Amino acid sequence: MRRITYAGTWFDTGDDIAEALLYYAKALAYNNVADTVAVPGRSATGDAGIVEVIIGPASQIVSAPIEFVGESFDDPAVIAELERKTSSLQPRRPLTEPEVSTGGEAPLG
Incomplete structure (x- = not known):
């Protein structure tokens, strides 16, 4: 369980939700945008x-x-949504083709 402190108050939530929330916050900051998210917690x-x-x-x-002893706040759907949103803000990387083995010979070029 994690305690999230934010804007002068706090709430408790599950470890995985807290981690996903922080990664998403970092991605939003990197892209200079904001979002409102809803997560389960106390x-x-x-x-x-x-x-x-x-x-x-x-x-x-x-x-x-x-x-904390009691109900855990881990919601796989919320975690997946935060991870999806984080991923959508990441820079796109070009797909590369796998290198072809030359059977021990030096590549041509």
């Missing part, structure tokens, strides 16, 4: 549910481990 008031967070280039987010 608010500072102790209520469990969905926490909405706006993240972008100026976001200052801290994630710290906490010991």
Whole structure:
């Protein structure tokens, strides 16, 4: 379980969600854009549910481990969506063709 501190408050969420959220925040900052995301968690008031967070280039987010006994907040669909969004912001890389073996001979050229 991780405690996310953001904008003067905090919420607790699962380890994998916290990691995906931080990677997405980094990708948004790199691309100078912002987004609002909804993740499951427990608010500072102790209520469990969905926490909405706006993240972008100026976001200052801290994630710290906490010991917590109870319901875990790991949602594979939320994690997959954050990973998809992060991936969509990554620079595109050209596909390369595999090198052809020359049977031990030096390549021509």
